[in-house]
Structures are given as C-alpha cells and as structure tokens.
C-alpha cells in the first residue's frame with residue numbers, strides 16, 4: 001500500500017500512530033508525501049531515554065541499513081549493556097536509564113557512520129557487490145567444497 005496524498009498520510013497516522021496524527025500539521029503531512037521513499041532507514045538519536053522511565057533500544061534507537069549486518073547484533077548488545085548498568089546501579093532505573101544513553105551513544109553513532117561509509121553507498125560498488133554474491137551463490141551450488149555461499153569483500 002502506498003501513501004500518495006495528504007489524506008492518506010492522515011489516515012495512516014490516525015490508524016497507526018494516533019498520538020502523532022494529533023500533532024501533525026497540514027504542511028508536515030504534505031512534506032511527508034513529498035519525501036522520497038528509501039529502502040534503508042537510518043536513525044540517529046541524541047539520546048535514548050526520556051526522564052527515568054522511557055528507554056529505546058535496537059532499531060528504534062539506531063537503525064542502520066541491513067547491508068552492514070549489524071542491526072541485530074547492536075540491538076542485542078544494547079540489552080547486555082543495559083543489563084550490566086542495572087547490575088551496577090542495583091536496578092535503580094532512575095540512574096540506570098540515563099546511564100544507558102551516556103554509555104551507548106558513542107558506539108551507536110559510530111555504527112551509523114560506518115553504515116553511511118559502507119561501500120554500498122556507491123552505485124558501482126553496489127552492482128559489483130550484487131554480482132559477486134550471485135557468482136558466489138552459483139559457484140557454491142556447483143562446487144560447494146570450494147566456494148562459500150557468501151563472497152567476502
């Protein structure tokens with residue numbers, strides 16, 4: 001389903017995110033329609049918590065394109081980091097939640113920079129990447145003892 005008009009934007013947000021729909025102005029709805037759709041979403045936040053009761057982790061906090069294959073890893077790492085912080089502060093959320101931002105933001109921003117500088121930003125290298133993968137898969141099917149299914153670049 002595509003969203004092609006201001007009305008459809010409104011309907012989409014009213015159905016899925018009613019709180020956001022209430023705040024959305026006409027010009028924001030129009031800007032949303034004009035915004036080009038992109039397959040890869042990157043999210044960069046300047047903090048991952050709100051007060052001492054809200055915390056975001058994983059893609060909500062730092063989504064990166066799947067091409068670098070680190071989104072799930074970093075989401076799981078978030079959990080480990082937060083678990084350690086909770087231990088450190090004896091499960092005191094008022095201290096642990098803001099600490100998560102302090103400890104995690106540098107790595108999460110680095111991950112985003114890494115993703116943006118990954119080779120797939122270049123069209124030529126992207127084509128090369130696809131062809132290499134196709135080649136690797138075909139060769140793996142023909143001669144699995146010599147070729148791995150993925151071609152590391």
Ligand SMILES: Cc1cc2nc3c(=O)[nH]c(=O)nc-3n(C[C@H](O)[C@H](O)[C@H](O)COP(=O)(O)OP(=O)(O)OC[C@H]3O[C@@H](n4cnc5c(N)ncnc54)[C@H](O)[C@@H]3O)c2cc1C
Pocket residue numbers: 057058059060066068069070071072073074075
């Ligand atoms: C094609 C592809 C390949 C990938 N390959 C890799 C890889 O090789 N290695 C790697 O580390 N990562 C990879 N990733 C990234 C990885 O999938 C994500 O980073 C990871 O799933 C993020 O986990 P998450 O729990 O933060 O978010 P999600 O997995 O997106 O989980 C969010 C959940 O919240 C639910 N949800 C959404 N809105 C609401 C709502 N309003 N109410 C209730 N629930 C809601 C969703 O249905 C979903 O179940 C890949 C991603 C893609 C798309």
